[in-house]
Amino acid sequence: MKSFSNSKCQSFLFLLLAFFSFSVFNTAQAQQSKKVQDLLKLEEGQYFADRDSAYLDPYYGLKKLIYGNRRFAENKAIRPRQTDADLKNNELGQKPFATIIGCADSRVPNEIIFDQGVGDLFITRTAGQVMAEASYGTIEYATEVLNTRLIVVLGHESCGAVQAAMKLPENPPGHVVTLINAIKPASLYAKENKGTPSETLDLAVRENVRQQVKLLRGLEPVLSRRFDKGEVLIVGAVYNLHSGMVEFLEETVETLAKFSDDKQMTKKSK
Numbered sequence: 206m207k208s209f210s211n212s213k214c215q216s217f218l219f220l221l222l223a224f225f226s227f228s229v230f231n232t233a234q235a236q237q238s239k240k241v242q243d244l245l246k247l248e249e250g251q252y253f254a255d256r257d258s259a260y261l262d263p264y265y266g267l268k269k270l271i272y273g274n275r276r277f278a279e280n281k282a283i284r285p286r287q288t289d290a291d292l293k294n295n296e297l298g299q300k301p302f303a304t305i306i307g308c309a310d311s312r313v314p315n316e317i318i319f320d321q322g323v324g325d326l327f328i329t330r331t332a333g334q335v336m337a338e339a340s341y342g343t344i345e346y347a348t349e350v351l352n353t354r355l356i357v358v359l360g361h362e363s364c365g366a367v368q369a370a371m372k373l374p375e376n377p378p379g380h381v382v383t384l385i386n387a388i389k390p391a392s393l394y395a396k397e398n399k400g401t402p403s404e405t406l407d408l409a410v411r412e413n414v415r416q417q418v419k420l421l422r423g424l425e426p427v428l429s430r431r432f433d434k435g436e437v438l439i440v441g442a443v444y445n446l447h448s449g450m451v452e453f454l455e456e457t458v459e460t461l462a463k464f465s466d467d468k469q470m471t472k473k474s475k
């Protein structure tokens with residue numbers, strides 16, 4: 206009788222575990238919209254993308270970030286390219302496949318959440334991923350000198366800098382005013398839409414990312430030219446602190462897909 210109970214108990218636990226794994230798997234798979242999944246040809250149960258291809262093709266680079274984040278969020282991180290041999294391989298130069306413009310928040314460590322290694326990501330981080338002259342120069346360096354073709358603006362939920370901007374303080378301390386002023390347009394946009402405080406904050410976070418993507422696409426003289434020629438992809442994403450998943454914003458990826466199609470059509474017509 207006892208063994209029967211144990212066996213029933215084990216079966217129940219197994220079913221519970223299977224259901225939980227399935228739910229986590231599906232949540233992870235569903236994180237990207239269907240359009241983004243189709244564009245990037247994301248495959249269910251796939252966790253790896255080739256490093257060299259990611260450097261040559263920014264769409265493939267995007268795919269690599271998504272698969273790496275999938276590993277991280279599903280507790281399957283492999284922490285690639287971090288051995289002594291990898292350090293030696295990087296001594297002579299670097300070929301990062303993505304530039305990340307992220308928030309300085311300590312809970313969003315880029316290499317960890319994308320499960321990437323040494324030499325993979327070129328990163329600039331400030332609160333609210335607010336950019337200034339030095340950030341622009343950093344991104345342009347990656348584009349012009351290192352030939353990195355994928356640029357990702359990475360915001361995150363519950364961003365303290367965006368929260369601060371939502372309050373529109375009259376006298377923020379020291380240089381914090383720079384951050385508040387830069388995020389202000391996104392916070393005002395979010396406030397115009399009715400919603401709960403957390404919905405409004407989420408909207409401001411996303412709008413801030415969208416505006417920063419737009420800013421970089423039009424940034425003269427380097428990025429705007431590169432973007433217009435279809436030589437770089439500039440996309441936006443938001444990291445979920447709870448699930449560990451990064452969602453690439455469909456509207457920023459979609460625009461690029463259309464652009465890519467136009468570019469191919471131009472090529473074909475020649």
Ligand SMILES: [Zn+2]
Binds near residue numbers: 308309332334365366
């Ligand atoms: Zn933040």
